[in-house]
Amino acid sequence: MPFLLKSYESLDTLAEAIGQAIRAPITIENRHHQLLAYSTHPDSTDPARIATIIGRRVPEAVIEDLWESGILQEVIDQDEPVVIPARLAVGLGERAAIVIKQHDEVLGYIWSLARTNPFSTQELAILQEGATIAKKLLMTIAMHERRISAELERFLLDVLASPTLTDANRERLNELAPIAVASRLTVIECAQPITPQLAERLHYVLATQESIEVVLHAIDGQQLLVWHYMKSELSDEETVLIAWAERFEQLLQDKFSESEPRLGISRRFFESDMLYAAAEEARRVTTLRRKFPLELSTSRAFEQIGIYQLVPELARRIGLRLETHPTVERLQHYDSSHQTELVKTLEWYFYFDGNVKRVAAHLHIHPNTVLYRIRRIEELTNITQVSLPERSMIYLAIKAGQYRLED
């Protein structure tokens, strides 16, 4: 005789029923370890469970620990309740867990904390029974979520397809995002088109980022577009963003090394009217980083690429023969007739702010060689003591020349 009913109207009532049947606290999570339901149980709870309920998801540290120790994998593979010894380092008391699966696809998990006495066979059977019932409910929820998220994805793509917003779209966007928050649009660009499997994994990683709040996201070919904002104060939004971007990109490159993911982040914006422009900025960053991986290896946000943002336009003008820089032209001419590398040397000399040692190290040559070349350049052109504005323009001209418009 089963201890549970055939079905329950919600996961919450199910969690409550299981909890009462085995007299232990129950939490039900989706496959992203987001909290779906939990039983009310006055006593015997542990820090991990409290943190999970407060944060509406299992703390990242706990998830990592469970993955690294192989426990989670075991739970997924087993298909029946697994008893897990306490892991006090991450605040986890002893518990039992069972996966909720549908044809090898993980839908979620049911967790139960151990009371003072260990789980009996019957109690574990009840858990298993609960998982079967939860499956039906989760499938309904998953389908619904999938429909919603697919709809939102189409909506975002629709918004980004045109530079100007329709009034209806603007209204809906303003409902989605809190006002007066510094939003950003981030592009995660991959080497190949993003498959549904990859998308799923990316969404998961994205959902587990604690510094940011995602408003909307969508897949567009090789890019995952994310509209988000930082949870920090406005005053250090930029600092936090840049620190996060570095960590996040590192994480992505560790987890998805075969996709060579690269970030591009727009400047901050406050009006949904700016979404289109922000997407352009973010994409400009990824494009430029693709073309100048070395120079822009640590530039992820539009602010960080500095005057590189002007390179495509300048390259276009050079392509149209509207623009040339006499100084650069002369050096290029000298280079080609003497097999030298004056332009390259000058470029890095400017980039490294006149630091001969670093230029030499970068180009793998003797510092005196750099010094010699700089003197040579000074003889050929009179950029001996030009100041920042002119130097940057020359640097820009060199970079724009390297930028290829075709690809």
Add this chain to the structure above:
Amino acid sequence: MPFLLKSYESLDTLAEAIGQAIRAPITIENRHHQLLAYSTHPDSTDPARIATIIGRRVPEAVIEDLWESGILQEVIDQDEPVVIPARLAVGLGERAAIVIKQHDEVLGYIWSLARTNPFSTQELAILQEGATIAKKLLMTIAMHERRISAELERFLLDVLASPTLTDANRERLNELAPIAVASRLTVIECAQPITPQLAERLHYVLATQESIEVVLHAIDGQQLLVWHYMKSELSDEETVLIAWAERFEQLLQDKFSESEPRLGISRRFFESDMLYAAAEEARRVTTLRRKFPLELSTSRAFEQIGIYQLVPELARRIGLRLETHPTVERLQHYDSSHQTELVKTLEWYFYFDGNVKRVAAHLHIHPNTVLYRIRRIEELTNITQVSLPERSMIYLAIKAGQYRLED
């Protein structure tokens, strides 16, 4: 009984007649010392005369010498022939000169070289008579020239009034300028609207510039617009231009200190279609130099202002609240709450390429103070080791903030 006829058909025949009457070489010049006519005389000539005839104008060195020594002024004031002792330093033998005037307005000069024996009273009288006859001829020429030049001036203003050329205008422009020559459009901007008197003097100085060839020029309010090209090779056009611009501006500022003349030179262009754009560039240079006299004190050509060319556009965007730079914003905030000058310090630190000594000298503070402030800035923002592209963008943001759109 007069030795000369009442009138001659041309200045050449007049010069010849005077030359024969007093048996000495004669040259007739306009008020700009451009050669109008000269007598053929086989012997007794001097280097100055040869140079004048070859170059179709009196060498600048000779003119300067005659002005500085006060001789030319004496000739103009006298209204009758003046005998001038030899000035061998500038290749001038002894000669007599008389001004050709009409109501105090100088129209030109007649010069006569001395032979071995000095000028007799009668010969000087013949010179005077020649000046009277020349006056009529010169007045006709001057009137004609004035009509032509006024017409050309109107034409240039007409061309510059619209971004696109009419076919008729393009055709006429192409007739005026030699093809495949690197043209420039230079603006000479004065503190006050240019009066006809000032215009006259400016035209004179312009006409005596040996490095450039003027195609057209026109007055537009406070600006004298000059379409010209360098007489040098294309390969070092820029070098020659920049050197010329420095000399020329110095000259203008010496001669017209009350008008505070300032140069603005476009990039080079080859097609007359670019005239409008070139005028914009040149004007942008003068505008920026007016707003940043110190920073752009030695930048006269559009190439030289470097990324300053982007300042107006950026200032506009900042004005529209489309653009801010978080780093700069934070420093500004610190400055205003701590009465410090971090932004200013950073600005010049960037400008002087991180040279602490020069920054200190410029700001009249101790080098260690600069060092201290830079460390402070590094604490507040993380621009510790940002490279040229980002540095320039920050510099641009600072400068654009200083740029006022209104005036």
Add this chain to the structure above:
DNA sequence: GCTCACTTTGTGATTTTTCACAAAGTGAGC
């Protein structure tokens, strides 16, 4: 008026960069 945190200036040791000069390497043209 006093305190305290912050800023500026001064001094000399320490480190880094630049410079002059020599020597060796490179390659195009005869």
Add this chain to the structure above:
DNA sequence: GCTCACTTTGTGAAAAATCACAAAGTGAGC
């Protein structure tokens, strides 16, 4: 193959920038 002009590398002396540290100055807030 040789020459010659140009380029690169190496060495140590000379010059310059940076640094730590002390002392003096400044001003807002109590």
